[in-house]
Structure formats: C-alpha cells, structure tokens
C-alpha cells in the first residue's frame with residue numbers, strides 16, 4: 001500500500017459515517033506557526049466536521065520574499081505545534097517539489113490521494129484571499145477544491161474587482177451547500193475565536209528580544225529559543 005506525505009495510508013480516511021471524506025488544506029509560510037493558525041485549524045475541523053486538516057508549509061512561497069528560516073525548520077516547528085492534536089497534520093508535500101510552491105499543484109496531489117468524490121477545501125485567511133486573483137491560474141483552484149475564507153482581525157478590506165469576477169456566483173452561505181459538491185464553491189466563515197496574531201509580529205518580537213509567550217505553543221517557543229531562530233544577528 002502506498003503511503004502519503006503524512007505517513008498514513010493513501011486516500012484512506014475512516015469517516016465513521018457513509019459520506020465522502022472532508023479534507024482541508026491550510027497552506028502557509030508558517031514562519032513560524034502560531035496560535036492563530038492552530039486554533040483556526042482546530043475550529044475549522046470542528047465547525048465543518050472535517051476528517052483531516054493538512055497544514056502544508058510552502059517551501060518557496062511564490063508571492064513573497066524567501067522566508068528567513070528554511071522550510072525543514074518551519075516544518076519541524078509546525079510538527080511541534082500540532083503535537084497530537086486530533087485531525088491536524090503537518091504535511092511535507094511542498095518540500096518534496098522543486099520550484100515555487102503552487103497551491104493548485106498541492107490540491108491536485110490531495111485530489112489524487114483522496115479521489116474525485118472527496119470534499120476538498122482550501123482554507124485561506126481574509127488577507128490571503130484578497131490577493132487570490134494574483135495567483136497563478138486561480139480558476140484552477142476552484143476546479144480542484146472549495147475555498148473557505150476565514151475572518152481575521154484587522155483584515156477587513158473590501159474585495160478587489162478582479163477577485164469579485166473570479167468568485168462570480170460561487171459563494172454559498174452554509175456548509176451543507178458547500179459539501180453538496182466535491183469542489184467549486186466559496187464559503188466565508190467567522191470562526192468562534194479570532195486571534196490578532198501574525199508571524200510578522202512574532203518575528204518582530206523575537207528580533208527585538210520581546211516576549212512571545214502565549215502567542216505560539218510552548219514547544220515551538222522552546223525550539224525557537226534553543227536554536228536562536230529569528231534573532232537579529
């Protein structure tokens with residue numbers, strides 16, 4: 001039997017009920033992972049009754065500067081942050097590809113793994129959603145998956161015209177409508193706990209020697225300390 005990038009049998013998920021699996025991908029730079037990412041992933045898992053949330057660090061994010069910490073280290077921090085959290089997994093598949101980390105390629109690989117009937121969801125914070133029309137072949141994302149956009153404090157700018165055009169008539173207002181199809185729809189969600197935490201602020205605090213306690217899991221903080229990551233050299 002083939003194994004996945006996460007070490008579990010390919011395409012197998014025991015949903016406990018007879019419905020297609022519900023799988024989410026939450027991609028990001030995770031430079032470093034923080035509680036805004038992790039709490040959102042847990043609440044998505046609960047609210048949408050997902051079977052798995054794949055948290056996928058980008059090896060080379062296409063639309064931003066190269067992260068200061070290499071992908072393997074960001075993956076290690078992510079694994080430490082997730083620990084044994086049910087339903088969440090750190091997924092290394094973008095580290096195994098050369099070149100820029102395009103989400104459409106990642107979704108295509110998840111689609112291959114879980115099959116045509118799986119309900120595949122790409123999750124984005126509102127800030128990332130605002131830039132979606134600038135991505136490479138954004139229409140392809142909707143062929144492969146649904147989009148779920150989560151509200152994020154301090155990020156409430158209106159949608160640009162190109163994005164509105166891309167969305168067209170795809171938006172639905174509840175998860176039942178979303179999961180009627182395997183892909184192609186958009187749901188905007190306000191999760192119960194919204195955290196104004198960003199990796200930029202975590203990095204800024206580390207560079208200036210300020211505390212990051214309670215912004216990310218203790219195990220992540222301990223490794224950052226031990227390896228003196230994100231310090232100003």
Ligand code: ATP
Nearest residue numbers: 027028029030036124125128152195197198199200
């Ligand atoms: P940076 O500050 O370096 O841009 P970030 O904190 O936005 O980083 P990313 O790794 O770029 O983190 O984010 C990955 C995904 O998680 C994006 O879709 C982003 O919108 C979302 N996200 C990040 N932080 C939060 C948060 N506090 N609440 C909800 N979603 C978030």
